[in-house]
Every structure is written in C-alpha cells, then in structure tokens.
Amino acid sequence: LLIGGNNMRSLVLALLVAASLFAQQAQPKCNDIIGEWKWFVGPQLTISADHSFTNGENSGSWELTNASQRKYTLRWDVGGFVDEVILSTDGKKLTGSNNQKNNVSGERVGDCANK
Numbered sequence: 001l002l003i004g005g006n007n008m009r010s011l012v013l014a015l016l017v018a019a020s021l022f023a024q025q026a027q028p029k030c031n032d033i034i035g036e037w038k039w040f041v042g043p044q045l046t047i048s049a050d051h052s053f054t055n056g057e058n059s060g061s062w063e064l065t066n067a068s069q070r071k072y073t074l075r076w077d078v079g080g081f082v083d084e085v086i087l088s089t090d091g092k093k094l095t096g097s098n099n100q101k102n103n104v105s106g107e108r109v110g111d112c113a114n115k
Contacts, residue, residue, distance in 0.1 A: 030091025030112035033062065033072050037094065037106035045106060 028035030037045040043055040051061050053074060060076040070087040072094075083104045085096035091114075094106040 027111060027113045028108070030114050031070075031087075032091075033064075033085075033087055033094070035112065036109035038109055040103075040105045044109060 033047050034049050035047060037047060039045040039055060043057060045053055045055045047053040047062060051063060053060055053062055058076055058078045060074060062072055062074045065071050065073045065084070070089075072085050072087065074081075074083040074085065076082070080099070082099040083096060084098070085094040085104060085106075087094055091112045092108045094104075096104055098104050
C-alpha cells in the first residue's frame with residue numbers, strides 16, 4: 001500500500017485530530033468528582049466512574065447527593081467514615097466534613113476539562 005503526498009498529509013492530520021479528541025475524553029471533567037485527588041490525609045485518592053474510590057489502603061463508594069449544590073457523599077469501607085463534600089465551581093477542590101465533625105478536603109491532581 002502506497003500513500004503519497006496529500007493522502008499522507010490527510011492521514012497524519014486525521015490521526016492528530018483523533019489523538020486530541022481521545023486526550024480530551026480521557027481528562028476528567030471539572031463538573032464531576034471523578035479523578036485523582038490529593039486527599040488531606042493519607043495516600044492519593046482515586047474516584048472512579050463506577051461510584052467507587054480507593055487510596056490503596058481504604059476504599060468505599062460515593063454518590064451525588066445534591067446536584068445543584070455539587071454535594072457528594074463518600075462512604076469509607078473501613079472506619080465507618082462518611083464524608084459530605086462540595087465540589088468547587090472550578091472543579092479543583094473538595095471541601096466538607098465527616099460524620100465525626102472533622103474537616104475533610106482534597107485538591108484535584110492534574111487538570112480537568114470544562115466540558
């Protein structure tokens with residue numbers, strides 16, 4: 001198969017566009033909690049689309065409890081902790097408290113996509 005001139009340029013351009021679209025889709029969205037978080041205590045927290053999360057030492061499940069307030073509940077498997085957090089409007093911070101009245105927080109690791 002020979003590809004020459006304009007066909008080669010078209011192929012390269014198409015591959016670059018596809019790679020760019022894939023990179024955008026792989027980037028977490030700023031308007032949801034899914035992604036990597038530098039948690040206030042312990043190892044980095046990974047929050048997944050399947051409503052689970054883990055930091056390698058503990059894990060749990062999460063749910064969106066108030067969409068208009070951007071409020072989420074994280075239920076940890078070990079320790080009985082229940083965190084109520086609000087996602088900042090820029091999608092880069094989680095702040096709130098747990099069922100023991102302690103403050104909890106996280107900062108997003110890396111960038112997020114606005115759309």
